[in-house]
Amino acid sequence: MSAHAVLAAQTVDDCIIDQKWDRYSKEDHAIWRTLFERQQKTLKGHVAQEYLDGLAALGIGPEGVPDFDKMNARLRRITGWEVVAVPGLIPSRPFFQMLANRQFPAGTFIRSREQLDYLEEPDIFHDVFGHVPLLTNHAYANYMNEYGRIGLEAMEKKAVKFLARLNWYTIEFGLIRKPEGVRIYGAGIVSSYGEAKYVAEDPSAHHLGFDLKRALSTGYYIDDFQASYFVIDRFEDLFDLLKGEDIFALFDEVRAEPTLTPFEILAEDKVIRKGSGQYWREFPKTKIKLK
Numbered sequence: 336m337s338a339h340a341v342l343a344a345q346t347v348d349d350c351i352i353d354q355k356w357d358r359y360s361k362e363d364h365a366i367w368r369t370l371f372e373r374q375q376k377t378l379k380g381h382v383a384q385e386y387l388d389g390l391a392a393l394g395i396g397p398e399g400v401p402d403f404d405k406m407n408a409r410l411r412r413i414t415g416w417e418v419v420a421v422p423g424l425i426p427s428r429p430f431f432q433m434l435a436n437r438q439f440p441a442g443t444f445i446r447s448r449e450q451l452d453y454l455e456e457p458d459i460f461h462d463v464f465g466h467v468p469l470l471t472n473h474a475y476a477n478y479m480n481e482y483g484r485i486g487l488e489a490m491e492k493k494a495v496k497f498l499a500r501l502n503w504y505t506i507e508f509g510l511i512r513k514p515e516g517v518r519i520y521g522a523g524i525v526s527s528y529g530e531a532k533y534v535a536e537d538p539s540a541h542h543l544g545f546d547l548k549r550a551l552s553t554g555y556y557i558d559d560f561q562a563s564y565f566v567i568d569r570f571e572d573l574f575d576l577l578k579g580e581d582i583f584a585l586f587d588e589v590r591a592e593p594t595l596t597p598f599e600i601l602a603e604d605k606v607i608r609k610g611s612g613q614y615w616r617e618f619p620k621t622k623i624k625l626k
């Protein structure tokens with residue numbers, strides 16, 4: 336599908352393509368192995384057990400780019416979700432519709448060796464290694480499903496920006512508190528060598544107990560590590576949050592107030608770790624717009 340056709344696509348069916356697993360080259364599979372093995376080492380002792388359980392349950396391993404058909408046979412049995420292949424970033428409406436249908440859209444291309452550390456558009460390693468394992472967890476899977484349903488309504492009410500922040504601070508860059516310490520579950524960290532190391536080793540960032548209104552009010556920078564991470568206690572809390580609040584009333588409240596930067600700590604914050612801020616003193620963000 337051409338880029339133009341993707342932009343014009345508005346329905347789920349317009350966006351779904353065939354993964355064409357047989358077309359991956361030896362080098363594609365070798366890149367997957369390099370990324371997989373490197374991340375296994377980086378995440379060891381720092382990632383949520385539910386994530387590792389998901390990898391094992393779906394048979395996602397180092398041997399090569401996963402075949403969606405094989406992975407889906409397992410995933411459907413566990414939570415009723417499936418992964419569908421899409422040609423890159425897709426418009427909001429079919430994206431939310433897919434989540435509401437328990438379909439997770441994943442890109443099919445894999446980065447090149449020159450782009451091992453960072454690429455702008457999510458590839459199959461980010462989408463599948465990062466996002467898919469937790470779709471085996473019932474609470475997380477239900478949250479993603481509800482997120483899609485609310486997303487469709489948010490489009491009508493011009494509130495997608497707030498859902499994007501919620502996505503950022505949970506699905507992409509969320510942390511979870513466990514008896515053994517704070518652990519990673521966000522796909523943006525799980526699939527990134529640099530950010531996983533930063534979370535594991537650098538004391539710069541704040542760890543704040545997750546609060547829905549606080550997360551919705553906090554802007555983010557898309558091109559660097561986070562200055563604040565929000566920490567949940569249980570995956571069940573995510574779903575309960577969306578169910579328990581009048582989320583659209585909350586969006587209106589947040590809309591009327593100034594956007595917070597990720598650097599600040601408020602008196603009412605549940606501070607789990609006050610970051611040193613060292614990283615941010617070295618790389619100040621003054622000119623880039625907050626999302």
Ligand SMILES: [Fe+2]
Binds near residue numbers: 457462466507522523
């Ligand atoms: Fe993502």
